[in-house]
Amino acid sequence: MENKGILFVVSAPAGCGKDTILNEFFKRNKTAGYAVSATTRAPREGEVNGVHYHFLTVEDFKSKIGAGEVLEYTEYCGNYYGTLKKSVDDLINSGKDAVLKIEVEGAMNIRKKFPDACLIFILPPSLEVLENRLRGRATETEEKIKERTNQAKTELKFAENYDYVIVNDDLNEAVEDMLSVFRAEKLRKQRCEEIIKNISGEKH
């Protein structure tokens, strides 16, 4: 109902089906788009600058951090990964909702710098199901599976700090949940102050 979009942050432990849900979600929601992340790692074959990532030099990335232009970032295997404020602003200023798929620590940083953001956490139906899903991938060693399950347990503690939780038990239900959250969040009174003022005639 408002012209400006909303920043949605989506987090989930590995194995919760976050990517599958979001893929289906984007087929049915045409007013939201991914905020493209920035990285200092080299592009892989087929990766397009500005589409898959904003590819930056380490120098550029650090200078953007210094200038307050990076909402959150992390270092992994010697490379920086992060979210440029501009990526989010460009989307929401064009009236689209921005979706950021990031892990829990990054989400908490977004919350601080973007208090209007709406945070969604995807939960597995149970820890047992999650462990079985990770095992089902069959690409990981038993040790790796235990490690990921423990990592998931740590991440689940952060669900408390999110605005919405979606349990991914049935994919279609989870996608419907996600669609409803995006729609309903726009109708929350705090986001409609202008509309209320316009309609009640206070602005005429």
Add this chain to the structure above:
Amino acid sequence: MENKGILFVVSAPAGCGKDTILNEFFKRNKTAGYAVSATTRAPREGEVNGVHYHFLTVEDFKSKIGAGEVLEYTEYCGNYYGTLKKSVDDLINSGKDAVLKIEVEGAMNIRKKFPDACLIFILPPSLEVLENRLRGRATETEEKIKERTNQAKTELKFAENYDYVIVNDDLNEAVEDMLSVFRAEKLRKQRCEEIIKNISGEKH
């Protein structure tokens, strides 16, 4: 996702299409039901006790007010109209969402006694449209139309105190909005504390 239902309060000035939206809404949402109001007025032909209203004597109604069993009430043309706490509790304890269609003052009272309630306000696209809709009914005098428009202006000021606002510009969109609000509200973190605890294993 939780076993207990949610109390939803829906308010709108006359002419905003509240009844039409709710009728369509109830065709598509099967987990919500109206909380039946209580009144001391005599049943009209065809009205069934416990379905259209809980018909009470004035003595009964007053005694329930004294016992704190009435969430909100009003007197109109010498009769009492109100919401029994039991009507709401019976629905939400059975896992259904309860819908209360009441005016703004009553809604504010519900908020005080039922802080978990979710309040939805339906807005007209503009005051001009509202006035035209009231005029379109053609059953009212010009004076009555002016009176209702002024009444609507007063009521619109209360929209600020609701959780969600839905603009009824297009009926189908407004119904979709309502469905989304009911679905998303269940996913709000505050309503899912138990689920988070259960899944993160804190309760095992």
